[in-house]
Amino acid sequence: MTNDELGLERKPTPSQLAPQIPLPSFHGARIIVGKNGERGPRRWHLASSPSPPPSSDMAATYAPGLHMLSTQHHTKQAPVAKRLRAEPPRPNAHKRPADSDELTTPPERRVWPLTQHAIARHNAEATKEAEPVSAPPQATPAWVIKPSKTGLGMYATATLYATDTILSEDPLLMTRRGATPGDVRAQLRFAPSENWLELLNLCVGAGDGEPRAAIECLLDTNGIPCASEDGDNPPYGIFKAASRINHSCTPNAGWYWCSVKKTLLVVAYRKIRKGEEITASYLPPEALCASRAERRERIQLGFGFECACAACGVTSSKDSDLQRAVIARVLAAGKYMDPWVSGHLTSVSHAKAAIAAMRAEALWPVAAELRMLEYYVHAAWREDAHAEEAAKNALAALAAVRGWRAARKHFVAQFVKDVTCWASYGVCKSAPK
Numbered sequence: 334m335t336n337d338e339l340g341l342e343r344k345p346t347p348s349q350l351a352p353q354i355p356l357p358s359f360h361g362a363r364i365i366v367g368k369n370g371e372r373g374p375r376r377w378h379l380a381s382s383p384s385p386p387p388s389s390d391m392a393a394t395y396a397p398g399l400h401m402l403s404t405q406h407h408t409k410q411a412p413v414a415k416r417l418r419a420e421p422p423r424p425n426a427h428k429r430p431a432d433s434d435e436l437t438t439p440p441e442r443r444v445w446p447l448t449q450h451a452i453a454r455h456n457a458e459a460t461k462e463a464e465p466v467s468a469p470p471q472a473t474p475a476w477v478i479k480p481s482k483t484g485l486g487m488y489a490t491a492t493l494y495a496t497d498t499i500l501s502e503d504p505l506l507m508t509r510r511g512a513t514p515g516d517v518r519a520q521l522r523f524a525p526s527e528n529w530l531e532l533l534n535l536c537v538g539a540g541d542g543e544p545r546a547a548i549e550c551l552l553d554t555n556g557i558p559c560a561s562e563d564g565d566n567p568p569y570g571i572f573k574a575a576s577r578i579n580h581s582c583t584p585n586a587g588w589y590w591c592s593v594k595k596t597l598l599v600v601a602y603r604k605i606r607k608g609e610e611i612t613a614s615y616l617p618p619e620a621l622c623a624s625r626a627e628r629r630e631r632i633q634l635g636f637g638f639e640c641a642c643a644a645c646g647v648t649s650s651k652d653s654d655l656q657r658a659v660i661a662r663v664l665a666a667g668k669y670m671d672p673w674v675s676g677h678l679t680s681v682s683h684a685k686a687a688i689a690a691m692r693a694e695a696l697w698p699v700a701a702e703l704r705m706l707e708y709y710v711h712a713a714w715r716e717d718a719h720a721e722e723a724a725k726n727a728l729a730a731l732a733a734v735r736g737w738r739a740a741r742k743h744f745v746a747q748f749v750k751d752v753t754c755w756a757s758y759g760v761c762k763s764a765p766k
């Protein structure tokens with residue numbers, strides 16, 4: 334995907350910013366035509382394979398939904414199967430069930446599995462990589478904290494480009510929901526006294542309306558999730574600079590926690606002009622696809638303020654609501670993998686419409702998931718060229734919002750090679766040497 338297709342304006346360093354992604358070539362490019370002329374995805378199984386293909390966490394997440402569509406017979410052994418057979422089965426490897434119609438598929442998969450999985454892999458790889466995980470933060474910060482229309486805010490002091498790491502910051506304090514003032518004191522006992530001062534300087538919002546101690550309101554107002562996975566009570570970090578970033582329903586930046594470096598990275602999602610406010614979303618990506626009224630209600634209930642972002646500020650948000658509804662419908666449909674991929678051309682056209690809406694609304698946080706949904710359909714129907722293109726786009730979209738520049742080439746190659754849901758389809762083989 335080109336930068337233009339992504340809708341991103343990047344720094345003019347093509348060799349850095351457009352790495353060659355060594356995607357696998359896809360094998361077995363046949364549209365299956367049944368006896369009655371129907372076209373559909375084939376069942377796939379390793380006819381002569383003595384052992385099930387190895388799997389990964391990803392397979393556990395995705396494969397069940399995909400197996401239902403991938404258990405017809407191949408006349409030709411997919412090269413990937415040979416490769417997989419050569420590897421010893423892992424003890425906990427996901428067992429591909431026998432070629433049977435009794436496969437049960439959990440109807441719902443996790444909402445952002447690609448993202449979660451990819452972050453985990455990326456963080457794991459970062460320990461091995463000599464290359465930095467992402468572009469190192471600039472020596473002179475390209476931002477400044479200054480008054481905004483909603484208290485203080487972060488502003489760009491230079492032009493920033495998509496995938497730029499705006500800020501890399503360690504927390505003043507790590508906490509969890511329900512932390513008491515005593516917990517905070519215990520954590521800060523050995524911290525430099527400036528941390529206390531910085532902490533007490535942060536803004537205290539109204540929170541969700543529950544009566545609380547001021548310190549708890551402060552933690553609620555300024556906490557940023559510091560875990561790559563959703564848990565019941567994920568850790569939150571309080572940051573001197575990142576906690577000053579205001580919310581927007583069309584964020585131009587976003588943060589993610591690098592669990593290897595134990596640091597928060599703030600990444601530009603698109604070009605941010607000098608003087609423009611840097612914003613992130615306090616809502617999860619799928620919630621950004623709700624209507625203006627719903628988003629505002631959620632912000633009010635969860636964070637206790639009335640959203641004054643640019644997307645909410647427009648008097649008539651009808652068009653925006655319609656565009657976001659298109660995206661929301663596709664994300665909802667994509668949770669049910671079987672009907673989604675069975676829909677074939679309808680699903681592809683829905684995915685394309687959602688991608689267009691995402692671009693119109695500049696909702697980059699959902700780009701990777703939409704591209705992935707498009708990929709699944711093409712892969713299931715053995716439309717290899719389209720599948721490869723969609724996979725490339727999905728990875729590029731994911732890399733763009735995570736700021737993976739330096740590590741992207743390596744990571745993408747690794748991801749493509751390992752991601753078991755792709756191999757499960759029997760459509761890909763290892764990259765040509």
Ligand SMILES: C[S@@+](CC[C@H](N)C(=O)[O-])C[C@H]1O[C@@H](n2cnc3c(N)ncnc32)[C@H](O)[C@@H]1O
Pocket residue numbers: 483484485486535536537538539554555576577578579580581636637638639640641642
């Ligand atoms: C994490 S702080 C952000 C920095 C804060 N503006 C400050 O002065 O330190 C969150 C608080 O900022 C304000 N805020 C953030 N985004 C906002 C938005 N889109 N509309 C209105 N207020 C917002 C709210 O008061 C919220 O409780």
